Amino acid sequence: MNTVTTPPSSLPAGGPAQAHGPRLAGDLAIWFFILAELLAFGVFFAAYAFARAKNIELFAAEQAALNRNAGALNTVLLLTASYFVVRAVQAAEAQASRQCANWLGGAILTGLGFIVVKLSEYAAAFEHNISLSSSTFHMFYLSLTFFHFMHVILGLVILIAMWNGARQGRYRPGEMNGLETGAAYWHMVDLVWLILFPLVYVIH
Amino acid sequence: MSARMHGTPRGSTILFATLILATVATWGMGSLGVTGTWGVAILAAISFWKGAVVILDFMALRHAPLLWRAITMGWIIVVWALIAIAYIKGLAQ
Known part of the structure; x- marks a missing residue:
């Protein structure tokens, strides 16, 4: 007697959550990677905050010279990219590959x-001969933002791979793992910036 | 309508709009030179909320096992707590 089983590829991944119980979106390995990244950034943020506590006047003076408008614009850009990624995942759930690719393109x-x-900000800083050794504040500003900058570049490489996959119709209900994995990484990059921006550019 | 893992287009658009408004508010507070413990506390609260939205809704951890939700939300709570402790320490100097 044959037993009818449902192949994994036909499961409505990303469908009604309660149909499958709680689950992590994407590959488990990316979540361990994300935790390691969050830990590293967390240590960096704490180090900045406690270094600032010892040099309040120096940090306030040099922080005032930062381009806060550029920082805010970058926050809007990262949030917008995250929103587009969410819409791409939702489009894939709805079996709309073309829309998924378009959102990822955005x-x-x-x-x-x-x-x-960010490059224009760095160019302005280097014009003023700002470097890692200029001051404690600039050491933190350059190293923290550049560490994050490298994550944005890796995130973009992942987004381009996902865009390519979406164009080939690779993502659909039951085949969401790659898309969800890349999306989780991108959102982590956004999440870290949401602390970095107020901490380094605004709080004084 | 049942809860979907990655939310609905309408729901995420509303969240995105509020995140942008919160960012504009944060930028405005910085530009106006809002300082003092209460100003910084409001700024930190807004930023914490933004991070929580990204964790729970964009990363879809709202529908993840409790342990993963606790670890990620715990991370943002601990980070902001450390920033607050350092800020208070700085005030005392």
């Missing part, structure tokens, strides 16, 4: 916008 463009703004 996320790539806004991510590139972040790179352009």
Whole structure:
């Protein structure tokens, strides 16, 4: 007697949550990677905050020279890219591969916008001969933002791979793992910036 | 309507709009030079909420096993707590 089983590929991944119980979106390995990244950034943030506590006046003076508008613009760009990624995942859930690719294309463009703004900020800093050894504040500012910048670049590479996959119709209900994995990484990059921006650019 | 793992287009659009408004508020507070413990506390609360939205809704951890939700939300709570402790320490100097 034959037993009818449902192949994994036909499961409505990302469908009604309660149909499957709680689950992590994407590959388990990416979540361990994300935890390691969050831990590293957390240590960095705490180190910045306690170094600032010992040099309040120095940090306030040099922080005032930062381009807060550029920082805010970059926050908007990263949030927009994250929103586009969410819409891409929702489009894949709805079996709309073309829309999924379009949303991912939008996320790539806004991510590139972040790179352009950040590079212009670095160019302005280097024009003023600011370097890692200029001061404790600039050491933190450059190393923290550049560490994050490298994550944005890796995130963009992942987004481009996902965009390519979406164009080939690779993502659909039951075949969401790759898309969800890349999306989780991108959102982590956004999440870290949401602390970095107020901490380094705003709180004084 | 049942809860979906990655939310609905309408729901995420509303969340995105509020995140942008919160960012504009944070930027405005910085530009106006809002300082003092209460100003910083409001700023930190807004930023914490933004991070929680990304964790729970964008990363879809709202529908993840409790342990993963606790670890990620615990991370953001601990980070902001450390920032607050350092800020208070700085005030005392």
